[in-house]
Amino acid sequence: MSNLTAYEKVAAARGNKRPMGGYFIKNMIDNFVELHGDRRYGDDGAIIAGVGFLNGEAVTVIGMERGDTIEERIKRHFGCPTPEGYRKALRLMKNAEKFNRPIICFIGSSGAYCGIDAEERGQGEAIAENLYKMMGIKAPIISVIVGEGGSGGALALGVGNRVCMLENSVYSVISPEGCATILWKDATKASDAADVLKLTAQDLKEFDVIEKIIDEKDLTSEEICSNLKNYISEEIITLKKMSKQELLDQRYNKFRKIGR
Amino acid sequence: MSLKDFFKGLFGKESKEPRICKKCNEEIKYSDLKANHIICPNCNAYMRMNAFERLEAICDDETFSPIDEELTSKNILNFPEYDEKLEKAKKATGLNEAVVCGTCNIEGKKTAIFVMDSAFMMASMGSVVGEKLTRLFEKATAEKLPVVGFVTSGGARMQEGIISLMQMAKVSGAVKRHSDSGLLYIPVLTDPTTGGITASFGMLGDIIIAEPNALIGFAGARVIEQTTGEKLPKGFQRAEFLLEHGFIDAIVERKDLKDTLSNLLAIHTIA
Structure with a gap:
């Protein structure tokens, strides 16, 4: 385990070169076919979604992605999903349910896209609908926080039977900068805010919000990806043994017991 | 009581x-x-109406019976200034938390009801608010009752960190189980309803009602202005704006709320 401070982990999670959803899909999923659009209004570049094979198992995979180049980042609006992104994700989860395919979600975003247009098209409604419908999807769901898990915009893909985090990823109700501004009227105190928010993978494991931490220390991206792939594969085998009702109950009870 | x-x-x-x-x-x-x-x-x-005024305006006389009123929040993260804020909110409102839950009659129809009170830490949702709402929906599911909820909130409660965020999923799950049982849920969105509450049970009603001019949105208006540099249109994130964009069913004036709710409850009564 690394000895990074909470805020160093925030920095690592946001790291310019840190692999996001696109990397994991590319390196984990065979014969991946990207599927576009929400069938309502548009196609969101911040969410890459599609179907393929994971160790021979047909899966639906949905990942947040911000892009590498500045052009790509603008196109993907820096990885902040719009309502269309959440609706595309939900559409493909319903499709996975129909064909009885496990669903894998990769989460890494500073938060849901913030803009006049996103509000006009119901950003709140889109996230709410995902939380609600994901609770009823009759297929295994595994959510992985790979970067910054930014509040409701992250949770909208996070209602899984299993939720795990990479060692240096973070998951929080508010950004440390936002928290510092509210608490001390000083965004430069974000490092202190990161400590009080208890947003590291280790904190969340202690709170029983996540089941598993995937090690990162001294490992290459390829090795991390391979270990994560093994973990997901094993969990899919376990979850596939459960009946549809057991899957729903396990998912409901997992969240039901938090803050009881 | x-x-x-x-x-x-x-x-x-x-x-x-x-x-x-x-x-x-x-x-x-x-x-x-x-x-x-x-x-x-x-x-x-x-x-803004406080919880007492709202219940008095909606419940038939002497029919309100509280549930889980004794639950109070603990400072689970040992978050700075949270204990003081809770104490202050309790003193100011006389409530133990930001939501009051219970059952009542509305024009003789038994209903599960919740009322959020913005004078209690902007009615933000921590573990107790999430737990009380979840229990209310679970009870309403078990007893086959409709749920009417008066919603106002600044969002998930920062002081309880990730535990607050998870309440959004927890409550949404309970709303789904209630709905899957064929039961009616009507949220009434009041000023202001923002953040994680809009992005969970605020937007999950069979019928969503709002009060005139109520602020309803996900991202904060100031944050949007600062992030995008765009000038916000007139009436942005007001109830009328949401009605125009198709996200709420109706705007109902306060004087007509009880009659409207009573009528909708009657229409949805299973014969």
Whole structure:
């Protein structure tokens, strides 16, 4: 385990070169076919979604992605999903349910896209609908926080039977900068805010919000990806043994017991 | 239990004092406000109702019975200034938390009801608010009751960190199980409803009602302006804006709320 401070982990999670959803899909999923659009209004570049094979198992995979180049980042609006992104994700989860395919979600975003247009098209409604419908999807769901898990915009893909985090990823109700501004009227105190928010993978494991931490220390991206792939594969085998009702109950009870 | 017993006179004492309308800055005598549904008689602004006033306006006399009222929040993250904030909120409102849950009759129809009170830490949702709402929906599911909820909130409660965020999923799950049982849920969105509450149970009703001019949105208006540099359109994130964009069913004036709810409950009564 690394000895990074909470805020160093925030920095690592946001790291310019840190692999996001696109990397994991590319390196984990065979014969991946990207599927576009929400069938309502548009196609969101911040969410890459599609179907393929994971160790021979047909899966639906949905990942947040911000892009590498500045052009790509603008196109993907820096990885902040719009309502269309959440609706595309939900559409493909319903499709996975129909064909009885496990669903894998990769989460890494500073938060849901913030803009006049996103509000006009119901950003709140889109996230709410995902939380609600994901609770009823009759297929295994595994959510992985790979970067910054930014509040409701992250949770909208996070209602899984299993939720795990990479060692240096973070998951929080508010950004440390936002928290510092509210608490001390000083965004430069974000490092202190990161400590009080208890947003590291280790904190969340202690709170029983996540089941598993995937090690990162001294490992290459390829090795991390391979270990994560093994973990997901094993969990899919376990979850596939459960009946549809057991899957729903396990998912409901997992969240039901938090803050009881 | 009567409402007055429930609140042990806390509101009775407080509420007789005049209030200042935030829109026109006029000081209004409480009796005048009360006679006008807590709407400013001077400028017609909808002033925020506290939990007592809301329950009194909606529940039939002597029918409200609270549930889980004893639950209070703990400072699970040892978050700075949280204990003090909780104490202050309790003192100011006489409530143990930002939501009051219970059952009541609305024109004789038994209903599970929740009322959020923005005077309690902006009615933000921590573990106790999430737990009380979840239990209310679970109870309503078990007893086959509709749920009517008066929603107002600044969002998930920062002071309980990730535990607050997870309440959004927890409550949404309970709303789904209630809905899957064929039962009716009507949220009434009041000023202001923002952040994680809009992005969870605020938007999950069979029928979503809002009060006129209520602020309803996900991202904060100031944050949007600062992030995008765009000028916000007139009436942005107000109830009328949401109605125009198709995200709520109806805007109902306060004086008509009880009748409208009663009518909708009757229409949805399973014969």
